[in-house]
Amino acid sequence: MANLRFSDENPTAASSFGGGSIFDMAAGACEVSGGDKWGSLGFMDLLGIHQDFSAPSLFDSFHHPPILSPPPPPPLPPLSSASELLPPEIDTKQLLQQNHLQTSLPSPASTVPESSEVLNNPATPNSSSISSSSNEAANDDQTKLAGDDEEQDQDKTKKLQLKPKKKNPKRQREPRFAFMTKSEVDHLDDGYRWRKYGQKAVKNSPYPRSYYRCTSAGCGVKKRVERSSDDSTIVVTTYEGQHTHPCPITPRGTIGIAHDPSSFGAPSFVVPQPQYLHPQQQQPYIYTSSPSLNITTTTTTTSTSTTSSSFINSSFPAFLQERRFMTIPSAASLLRDDGLLQDIVPSQMRKLEE
DNA sequence: CGGCTTTGACCAGCGC
DNA sequence: GCGCTGGTCAAAGCCG
Numbered sequence: 001m002a003n004l005r006f007s008d009e010n011p012t013a014a015s016s017f018g019g020g021s022i023f024d025m026a027a028g029a030c031e032v033s034g035g036d037k038w039g040s041l042g043f044m045d046l047l048g049i050h051q052d053f054s055a056p057s058l059f060d061s062f063h064h065p066p067i068l069s070p071p072p073p074p075p076l077p078p079l080s081s082a083s084e085l086l087p088p089e090i091d092t093k094q095l096l097q098q099n100h101l102q103t104s105l106p107s108p109a110s111t112v113p114e115s116s117e118v119l120n121n122p123a124t125p126n127s128s129s130i131s132s133s134s135n136e137a138a139n140d141d142q143t144k145l146a147g148d149d150e151e152q153d154q155d156k157t158k159k160l161q162l163k164p165k166k167k168n169p170k171r172q173r174e175p176r177f178a179f180m181t182k183s184e185v186d187h188l189d190d191g192y193r194w195r196k197y198g199q200k201a202v203k204n205s206p207y208p209r210s211y212y213r214c215t216s217a218g219c220g221v222k223k224r225v226e227r228s229s230d231d232s233t234i235v236v237t238t239y240e241g242q243h244t245h246p247c248p249i250t251p252r253g254t255i256g257i258a259h260d261p262s263s264f265g266a267p268s269f270v271v272p273q274p275q276y277l278h279p280q281q282q283q284p285y286i287y288t289s290s291p292s293l294n295i296t297t298t299t300t301t302t303s304t305s306t307t308s309s310s311f312i313n314s315s316f317p318a319f320l321q322e323r324r325f326m327t328i329p330s331a332a333s334l335l336r337d338d339g340l341l342q343d344i345v346p347s348q349m350r351k352l353e354e
Numbered sequence: 355c356g357g358c359t360t361t362g363a364c365c366a367g368c369g370c
Numbered sequence: 371g372c373g374c375t376g377g378t379c380a381a382a383g384c385c386g
Contacts, residue, residue: 195357195358195359196358196359196360197359197377197378197379197380198360198361198377198378198379199359199360199361200375200376200377200378202376203374203375203376209376209377211377211378215357215358222377224377
């Protein structure tokens with residue numbers, strides 16, 4: 001059986017977080033199973049199977065991301081609200097520091113198996129500015145090129161025209177979210193359609209890092225996928241930005257399958273009880289899926305007073321986002337007790353691994 | 355033929 | 371200022 005692992009830690013800047021894990025696993029199962037009921041089962045499904053499907057739930061948020069992240073993004077709430085969202089035992093300042101370290105240290109995935117990275121969220125998320133800035137830059141370059149000697153290297157000119165990369169002085173990045181997934185598959189399917197636009201070798205790691213972009217028009221969400229150099233079976237997925245469209249897969253009404261884990265037949269998933277670890281541990285939650293998939297996911301939910309809101313608006317799987325909303329008030333108790341996922345994973349499932 | 359991946363090159367940010 | 375690294379672009383090729 002594969003393990004799904006969730007954690008609430010801060011990923012390093014290098015590993016950042018990925019959102020693919022849980023979802024990817026679920027989505028991957030969908031693909032494997034084809035058009036049957038599992039075909040539409042998402043990771044959220046796995047997490048939310050115990051939920052009341054008649055009421056708004058994790059699925060709702062996942063299937064309707066715009067609800068959580070409507071463009072244009074709403075103004076950031078007061079910082080105080082963010083601190084309220086954090087468990088009392090978690091020092092906000094400490095988190096802030098951690099977050100800062102994560103974003104400033106060149107920590108390779110190998111050293112940071114952590115999954116979720118929440119970067120400082122710009123006050124004005126600029127998912128649209130990415131393309132617009134590029135266009136502006138392109139215009140500038142074209143203007144410059146107008147005066148260039150046409151006999152110059154055409155290739156060079158062509159490249160200049162094609163690569164107007166002028167960016168903002170301080171490039172504002174979308175809030176990012178990362179988590180780790182134990183999977184043999186690099187690019188897990190999270191229900192959205194991604195297009196690979198680059199691949200780079202990762203320093204201190206034999207495994208390359210792949211860059212994906214959401215193929216939906218107007219959606220600037222990006223995803224980075226890389227394997228941990230320490231454990232090649234761990235895939236670190238990092239989401240950046242927010243989806244401006246519903247998940248193309250896993251339509252409503254397909255969820256809520258198999259409250260009984262036993263009903264999960266291959267190649268579908270089995271999401272047994274999460275194994276809770278201390279919040280400081282990197283792998284607080286462990287889920288098990290079908291053996292063939294062998295996927296373990298780790299997520300980190302650490303956020304700072306300045307990143308909480310952005311975090312919620314990020315492209316991070318909506319179910320997790322909403323999960324924060326749902327659990328924030330009781331986060332402390334959850335952490336102290338059975339873990340953050342106790343309200344997501346049916347106790348029935350959790351007992352399976354006991 | 356359209357969509358996606360691969361791949362090499364370029365650019366910007368950052369540290370020294 | 372220079373070099374390294376992360377991130378991005380887009381042509382070329384592959385695939386269904």
